[in-house]
Amino acid sequence: MAIQKLYAGAKLREIRTRLALTQKDFAAKLGVSLPYLNQMENNNRPVSTTVILGLAQEFGLDVTELSTGDSERMVSDLREALADPVFADTVPPLADLRLAASNAPTLARAFIELHRAYRQTHERLASLDEALGREDTRLQPSPWDEVRDFFHYCDNYIDAVDRAAEHFAERAGPDIRAGTLRHLAARGVTVTFAVMDLLRSYDAETQTLRLSARAAPATQLFQMLLQTALLDQDKLLEATLDFARFQSDAARAIAKIGLANYFAGAAMMPYGTFLNAAQTCRHDLEVLATTFGASIEQVAHRLSTMQRPGAKGIPFFFVRVDQAGTITKRHSATRLQFARFGGACPLWNVHRAFETPGQFLRQLAETPDGVRYINLARDVSKPGGAWGAPVRRYAISLGCELRHAGALVYADDLDLTTAAAFEPIGISCRICERKTCHQRSVPPLERRLSIDNDQRDVLPYRVE
Incomplete structure (x- = not known):
């Protein structure tokens, strides 16, 4: 298999800006010429081995940052957006999409947001009665989608929250459940277990945290840690939300719960300890679930x-x-x-x-x-x-x-x-290029179809 060249101009510029260096100073520290660095930052040339080594040796950077997956994510999102029938006659080639994602990521992301707004407009028009009955029909992204995209483009890793959770787990001791109960008691919170429909209910006035007695122990612990995040890490969560710049209060509120969930999972399975355990047991989900008192889903997500x-x-x-x-x-x-x-x-x-x-x-x-x-x-x-x-x-x-x-x-x-x-x-039938898939639901937009009235296979058409 041919080695894929690494074009990471946007990421290279981002690293240089973060280091507050001019192109000239950055090039000198990396041991390359100014024109060569300029070509790499504009994706006219792939990132050289010299630059990769320079980033690691001169700045101590994790060079995997150059290929975090943002470009591939955007290419995938662009392909899916352009698979909309409205673009049926103007679908650009894959090479153009990769160029746009690498050279103009902000523009690419804006296009994705524009298409999402277009889809939501269609959905609102499809239910016109509901739309007309609402006082506020301004076009906004779905809060749920907005939050999902935030975590998606953060690589589902929030460093500050993850490290805060790891520090909490260290203070709580080897028995995270007992340590969390002690911590909550020390700050005046009473934890009770009751038969109720809710998983968790917190009364701020009486500082009482009620948890479902019917929930699994892993779920109970997760909910205790989630409430701990909301009580102890409010400034950190709010600062992270400020950085995200969500467009609606609903999205911000959903994201806050998402960050508290993240804290809970990271505290149950602290990064360093969990990584070592995962590598030792060769990522056996059942072993990890038993070791950390977590569910299979919690382990897989972590x-x-x-x-x-x-x-x-x-x-x-x-x-x-x-x-x-x-x-x-x-x-x-x-x-x-x-x-x-x-x-x-x-x-x-x-x-x-x-x-x-x-x-x-x-x-x-x-x-x-x-x-x-x-x-x-x-x-x-x-x-x-x-x-x-x-x-x-x-x-x-x-x-x-x-x-x-x-x-x-x-x-x-x-x-x-x-x-x-x-x-x-x-990924999706509309952008899947396979010609012979027996489970295809719709034809691929980038392929011509051949229809023969005298022959019928699994599908009523043949993809050319």
Whole structure:
């Protein structure tokens, strides 16, 4: 396989600006000429080995910052936006999209936001009665989507919150549950457990935290840590929200809960300790869940956040879907990106997890760009805790590129060398280039179709 050249002009400029250096001074410290640095910053040339070594030796930077995945994420988001039928006759080639994402990331992101606003306008027009009945019909991004994109483009890693959680865990001691209870008691908070519909209820006036007695111990601990974040880390959370500049109060409120959730997960599974444990047990989710008193979903989600500069774990993707195939959580530190609209590819093993409750399903998969992955899927249904209480049914998938398979216990005994062992998967049917997929729901926009009235295969058309 050919080595892919690294074009990271925007990231290089960002690093130089962060260091408060002129192009001339930056070039001198990196040992390259000013014109050569200028060409690299404008993506006219790939980043050279000399520059990569200079960044590491001269500035002590984690050079993986140059390929954090933002460009690939934007290319994927651009492709999906341009897969909208409104662009059917004007879809630019993939090379142009990569150029736009690398050379003009701000413009690319603005286009993605514009398309999202367009989609929301369509959705509002589709339900005109509801739209006319609202007092405020200004065009704004969905608060939920806005928050999801914030975490998406932060690599799902928030350094300040992660380190604050790690410091809290160190102070709490080896028994994080007992330590959290002591901490809350020391600040005057009374924790009680009661049979109730809510998972968590906090009364600020009486400083009483009530937790559901029916919830699993991992859920109870998570909710205690979440409340701890809201009580102890309010200034940190608010400062992070100020930096994000959300467009609505609703988005800011959702993001605050998201950051508190992040703190809770990071405190249950402190970065350094968790990373060492994951590497030691070769990322065995059940071992990690037992070690840290967490659920399988909490462990899988935490693994997808291990992107601390200078101490990165394996780049995982993580996704959670409901029974309808709708993605309810998504994050990828890999080149594989998820559809922003609609469900996940039906060929992913995550959809089959509902058929085998309590079991892990393994899958070797290959995307249309030729990248191979190892995927793990399992159902994570959540009982209501009582007869007649509703059960929430989800399935999760955790995966990484095949080159990391040796670090996963789940890759043992799998045939990683035979091409036929890898199932063809995609992202979204509209942007998937596969010609022979038997599960295709709509034709790809970038391909011509051939229709023969006298022949019928699985699909009523043939992709050329």
